[in-house]
Every structure is written in C-alpha cells, then in structure tokens.
Amino acid sequence: xxxxxxxxxxxxxxxxxxxxxxxxxxxxxxxxxxxxxxxxxxxxxxxxxxxxxxxxxxxxxxxxxxxxxxxxxxxxxxxxxxxxxxxxxxxxxxxxxxxxxxxxxxxxxxxxxxxxxxxxxxxxxxxxxxxxxxxxxxxxxxxxxxxxxxxxxxxxxxxxxxxxxxxxxxxxxxxxxxxxxxxxxxxxxxxxxxxxxxxxxxxxxxxxxxxxxxxxxxxxxxxxxxxxxxxxxxxxxxxxxxxxxxxxxxxxxxxxxxxxxxxxxxxxxxxxxxxxxxxxxxxxxxxxxxxxxxxxxxxxxxxxxxxxxxxxxxxxxxxxxxxxxxxxxxxxxxxxxxxxxxxxxxxxxxxxxxxxxxxxxxxxxxxxxxxxxxxxxxxxxxxxxxxxxxxxxxxxxxxxxxxxxxxxxxxxxxxxxxxxxxxxxxxxxxxxxxxxxxxxxxxxxxxxxxxxxxxxxxxxxxxxxxxxxxxxxxxxxxxxxxxxxxxxxxxxxxxxxxxxxxxxxxxxxxxxxxxxxxxxxxxxxxxxxxxxxxxxxxxxxxxxxxxxxxxxxxxxxxxx
Numbered sequence: 001x002x003x004x005x006x007x008x009x010x011x012x013x014x015x016x017x018x019x020x021x022x023x024x025x026x027x028x029x030x031x032x033x034x035x036x037x038x039x040x041x042x043x044x045x046x047x048x049x050x051x052x053x054x055x056x057x058x059x060x061x062x063x064x065x066x067x068x069x070x071x072x073x074x075x076x077x078x079x080x081x082x083x084x085x086x087x088x089x090x091x092x093x094x095x096x097x098x099x100x101x102x103x104x105x106x107x108x109x110x111x112x113x114x115x116x117x118x119x120x121x122x123x124x125x126x127x128x129x130x131x132x133x134x135x136x137x138x139x140x141x142x143x144x145x146x147x148x149x150x151x152x153x154x155x156x157x158x159x160x161x162x163x164x165x166x167x168x169x170x171x172x173x174x175x176x177x178x179x180x181x182x183x184x185x186x187x188x189x190x191x192x193x194x195x196x197x198x199x200x201x202x203x204x205x206x207x208x209x210x211x212x213x214x215x216x217x218x219x220x221x222x223x224x225x226x227x228x229x230x231x232x233x234x235x236x237x238x239x240x241x242x243x244x245x246x247x248x249x250x251x252x253x254x255x256x257x258x259x260x261x262x263x264x265x266x267x268x269x270x271x272x273x274x275x276x277x278x279x280x281x282x283x284x285x286x287x288x289x290x291x292x293x294x295x296x297x298x299x300x301x302x303x304x305x306x307x308x309x310x311x312x313x314x315x316x317x318x319x320x321x322x323x324x325x326x327x328x329x330x331x332x333x334x335x336x337x338x339x340x341x342x343x344x345x346x347x348x349x350x351x352x353x354x355x356x357x358x359x360x361x362x363x364x365x366x367x368x369x370x371x372x373x374x375x376x377x378x379x380x381x382x383x384x385x386x387x388x389x390x391x392x393x394x395x396x397x398x399x400x401x402x403x404x405x406x407x408x409x410x411x412x413x414x415x416x417x418x419x420x421x422x423x424x425x426x427x428x429x430x431x432x433x434x435x436x437x438x439x440x441x442x443x444x445x446x447x448x449x450x451x452x453x454x455x456x457x458x459x460x461x462x463x464x465x466x467x468x469x470x471x472x473x474x475x476x477x478x479x480x481x482x483x484x485x486x487x488x489x490x491x492x493x494x495x496x497x498x499x500x501x502x503x504x505x506x507x508x509x510x511x512x513x514x515x516x517x518x519x520x521x522x523x524x525x526x527x528x529x530x531x532x533x534x535x536x537x538x539x540x541x542x543x544x545x546x547x548x549x550x551x552x553x554x555x556x557x558x559x560x
Contacts, residue, residue: 041085043067043539044510047077049093050518052481053504054100054489059481064098066510069539074504091534091550097518099484100504101261101511101537102460103491105429106406106453108184109288110269110278113247115240116149116178117141123182125331127155133179134167141172149193149236154179156332159186162214165222178236185328187224189232194220197231204298206230208325208352225334226325226352230295234271241278244270248282254458256543259513259532261286264495266323266373266406268293276310279317285542287511288317289495291373293324301357316538320495323373323406324361325352327381335378338412349378359388365401366393371496373404373429379412386420399425404494406453408435410443422447427494429453430486432466440467440476451490452483460487461519465527480520510539 042065051061053074063080065073073080084090119136121128128136133154140150150172158164159181168177168190176193180186194200201218205211209227211220224232237244255263267290270278279288292309295302311319327349328334333341336349353361362385365372376382382405389398408430410418421428427449430440434455443450454463464483471477478486492502501509514534519527534550535543544550 040067040072040083042072042083042088044089044091045080045084046091046093046098047080049096049098051098051504052484054485055503055505064504066539069510071504071506071508071510073506093514097515097520099259099513099515100488100502101513101535102259102487103262103502104255104260104454105264105451105491105494106431106455107263107265108269108456109248109251109263109265110237110244112251113237113244115237115243116151117144118151121153125155126157127153127182129157130161133158134171137168137177138171141175144175148175149239150175150177151236152179153182154188155181158188159223159332162221164188165190168222178232181332183329183331185226185334186332187229187232188222189224190222193232197235206298207296207300207357209296226328227296230268233269237269238271238274241274244278245282248284252284252286255286256535257531258459259515259535260460261511261535261537262289264289264291266291266293272305272309276313279313283314284317286316286537290317290319291321291323292319321371321373325375326358326385327352327376327378329377336380337378338380348380351381362388362392365403366397369401371402373406375406377407377409379409382409383417386417389424390420395423402427402494402496404429407431408438410439411437413439418443418446418448425449427451429494431455432463433457436466436470437472440471441478442476444478444482449490450486451494452487459528461530462528464519465524469524510536512536
C-alpha cells in the first residue's frame with residue numbers, strides 16, 4: 001500500500017507535468033498565430049482597399065483573404081498578406097471600395113424575357129394611348145409567327161377601357177395578345193388569349209382575383225386583375241423556353257455588373273411545371289432563391305403545383321418560403337385603404353384574399369415554419385394582418401417566423417401598429433422607387449427590421465440614393481452605410497441566411513463586389529453611375545469589368 005506522503009508527491013509531479021504541457025501548447029498557439037508559416041494560405045487576397053463589411057463589430061477593413069468559398073480573414077494589409085502562398089491570387093484594390101454582394105430581395109425573374117413579339121413604352125401611370133397601342137399591336141401582328149404572343153406595357157388608359165378586347169380582336173384575331181400594366185397589377189387580353197387559357201365568359205373568378213365584365217352580362221372585357229393574371233403569365237413567359245433561358249442568363253450578367261450576388265425571385269412568371277427545367281438549363285452564376293407564389297382557381301389556392309418543383313434545380317439555386325398578394329396598389333386603386341380614394345368617395349379598395357383564407361395562410365406560417373412573404377400596399381390591409389397575427393400567435397413565436405411585408409406601405413402607420421411590427425419581429429421590406437413617402441429612419445429607430453426589396457430595379461446604387469437622399473421627408477433618409485447594411489446583412493436575415501452571407505467576416509461565404517467609385521463619399525447624384533468592376537460569388541470571380549487590372553503584382557504596402 002502506497003504511503004500518503006509518497007502519493008502526494010506523485011500527484012504533485014503529475015500535476016506539474018500536465019501544467020507544463022498546457023503552457024507549451026498555449027505558447028505554440030501564440031507563436032503559430034503570428035507566424036505566416038503556421039497560417040492557412042489563401043486562394044485569393046484582396047488588399048490595399050476600403051472594405052465595408054456590414055459587420056458592426058468591424059465595419060471597415062483594408063484587406064481580406066478567401067479560401068475555397070469562404071472568407072478566412074479580414075483585417076489589415078500586414079496581417080492578411082501573411083496568408084500568401086505561391087498559389088495565391090493577389091488583387092491590389094488600389095484604394096477601391098468593396099462591399100458584400102448585394103442581395104436583391106424582390107425580383108420577378110423572367111418578366112423581362114423577350115418572348116413573343118413585343119413593344120415598349122416609358123413608365124407612366126396613364127401609359128400609352130389607345131391609338132398608339134393598337135398601332136403597335138397591328139405592326140407586330142404582321143411579323144408574328146403563327147400562334148406567337150404579342151406583348152406590351154400599358155397604363156390606366158388602356159386597363160380601364162372596356163372596349164379593348166373587341167378592338168384587339170379586330171386587328172389580331174388569331175394571335176394571343178397580352179398587355180400588362182407597368183406595375184404588374186392588371187392586364188388586358190384578347191379573345192384568342194382567353195381561348196388558349198381556357199377562360200370562357202362564364203368562368204367563375206379565381207380566388208384572389210377577378211375578371212372585369214361588361215355591365216349586365218358575363219362577358220369578360222379582357223381585363224384581368226390580381227390572381228386572374230397567373231394563367232396568362234405562365235402561358236406567355238414559358239411559350240418560348242429557349243428565349244426565356246437566354247434572357248435569364250443575360251439578366252444575371254447585368255446583375256453581376258452591379259454587384260448583385262443573390263436574387264430572391266418572387267416566382268409568379270414561370271409555370272411551376274417548367275421551372276425546374278428552366279433554371280437547371282440556365283444554371284445561373286449567382287445565388288437564386290425561388291420563392292413560390294401559388295396561383296389560384298375558383299376552387300382555392302393551387303398549392304399542389306409546387307410540390308413537384310426541384311428544391312435545388314442548379315448549384316446556386318434553391319427554393320424556400322411562400323408569397324401571397326393581399327391587395328393591389330393605390331395606382332389602380334385596389335390597395336385596401338382606411339380612407340376612401342379622393343376621386344371615388346365610396347371606394348376604399350379591396351382585399352384580394354378572403355379573411356378566412358388569410359387566417360389559414362397565417363396558421364400555416366405558424367405551424368410549418370415556412371417563411372411567409374405578403375404583398376401589402378394599403379394601410380387597412382396592414383392593420384388587418386397585424387390584428388390577425390396577434391389573435392393567432394404570441395410575439396416571440398412570430399419573431400421566429402420572420403414574416404415579411406413586401407413594400408413599405410407605412411405612410412399612415414400608427415404608433416400602435418409600429419409597436420406590433422417590432423413586437424412580432426415583422427420585417428418591412430422597403431421598395432425605394434415606390435415608397436419614398438413612407439417612414440424609413442423612424443422605423444429603424446423604433447427597432448423595426450427594415451430590408452430593401454427593389455422589385456425590378458436592377459441598380460442597387462439608385463436605390464441607395466433614394467433611401468439616403470430621396471425620401472419625401474428628409475428626416476426619413478438613412479445613411480449610406482445603413483442602406484448597404486439593409487441591402488446585404490438585413491436582406492440575408494430576411495431569408496434566414498445571415499449566418500453564411502451578408503457580411504464580410506471570417507467564416508462567411510465569399511460573395512462581394514469591388515466598386516467603380518466610393519459610394520460612401522461621392523455626391524448623391526453620382527451614385528446611380530456606380531458599377532461593379534469585380535464580382536466574386538462563392539469564392540469565384542464571376543465578373544470582371546473590361547479593362548480592370550487585377551493588380552497581381554504585389555507592391556510595397558503599409559499597415560493602416
């Protein structure tokens with residue numbers, strides 16, 4: 001039996017040995033941390049720049065290093081240049097500004113595809129006149145292939161003309177004609193299009209939409225509203241799949257040229273049965289989140305059509321969430337408002353979806369965890385949704401669901417409604433070109449999460465200009481840094497991806513853009529002219545502006 005004093009000595013020596021080993025290990029860690037010999041070598045290093053990270057812990061840096069598809073270090077030139085190996089690609093930024101790749105949180109990919117024969121028109125609410133539209137359709141009719149769609153943009157002048165179906169039939173009787181209001185909430189079609197879509201005059205209105213009809217009859221005037229538009233979108237945009245694929249690729253290149261690295265596609269234009277094939281063939285070079293927008297029939301929502309869609313049709317494309325329209329817009333006076341429209345004292349707009357269906361949609365969001373995005377343009381619609389959400393769930397549960405309200409219809413928001421938004425963690429997705437009269441800075445100051453949902457704007461720098469210097473109330477402008485954070489970090493949060501992208505920090509995906517000018521210091525009016533000269537996605541250079549020198553020769557640098 002070992003004596004107690006001997007046992008004590010042995011235990012003491014053992015403890016001293018363990019302590020010595022731990023000290024040596026810690027010392028090696030410190031030595032290795034400061035040694036380029038022990039550091040992980042980078043595949044790409046960007047240095048000598050002004051890097052805005054969107055990370056509040058380290059907003060700015062001089063350099064960063066990429067290994068594979070991840071950022072492995074962000075910091076000073078001196079520190080990052082220690083990660084160079086013989087195989088490292090070195091990019092001298094020469095003082096240029098770098099930002100996280102922009103996350104376009106509200107797109108409708110395919111809507112600009114050159115399918116069919118089409119004419120164009122500058123944006124206006126009234127749109128082109130009847131004579132101009134009929135003249136354009138007549139010219140296109142003469143060159144269209146048999147059965148080819150004839151497509152063009154319109155405004156209220158044509159949408160509200162109850163004689164357009166008859167007029168279109170007279171000049172294009174055997175071609176489907178589809179005329180879309182420029183903001184997406186209303187369309188005109190001719191009889192040939194209705195026949196292709198299998199919509200007779202006796203057809204019942206679909207859930208969430210309606211056909212305008214001649215007074216005292218069932219005859220459809222040709223005007224389709226809200227969910228009644230889905231069939232024509234699907235038929236027209238997928239009628240020429242080859243052109244659609246090429247258009248998606250061309251549009252993606254334009255996105256890369258402005259530093260957009262993620263597009264969140266509110267998918268209503270492409271028929272779900274064709275969507276997997278289209279995106280697989282397109283194989284776009286940027287991240288694409290496909291967000292289902294289920295259509296509807298007179299019998300209810302068409303949910304089953306999305307069950308067969310491939311959740312990952314290409315390497316960077318993924319499917320998640322769901323979006324619904326709840327009302328129209330103030331432009332065609334179908335947004336549901338608390339006060340009547342000034343030119344129609346008895347008209348307050350309308351709710352697209354019945355309240356019982358809306359309740360079911362909210363219950364599904366609570367039960368399934370599928371992120372819900374809802375189009376709201378009317379202040380009465382917003383008040384109704386917030387009231388129903390409070391009835392169905394508590395604030396903490398709703399926070400975990402991250403419900404998004406697309407478009408910032410908060411010009412008339414009440415303090416109580418603002419408190420509800422914050423308490424339930426509802427994200428307000430601001431659309432700069434449409435919501436310049438809405439609250440912005442005051443929402444952020446209240447603790448409400450605000451992202452940027454461009455809705456078809458291909459220029460994030462124009463949106464940054466609007467949000468930082470273009471609000472109708474100058475006190476609602478936000479800083480340029482806040483605008484970039486909303487466009488990157490917040491928009492990543494708005495798709496549950498903030499732990500992997502949206503900031504330039506160690507461990508994050510290497511998605512970034514090197515800009516042609518310093519968007520934080522140039523005059524506001526120069527912002528829209530900004531381009532990306534180098535766009536990196538998933539650690540790969542996917543776009544380089546013609547003539548841009550990567551500066552691979554490593555000059556002497558100073559630590560700043």
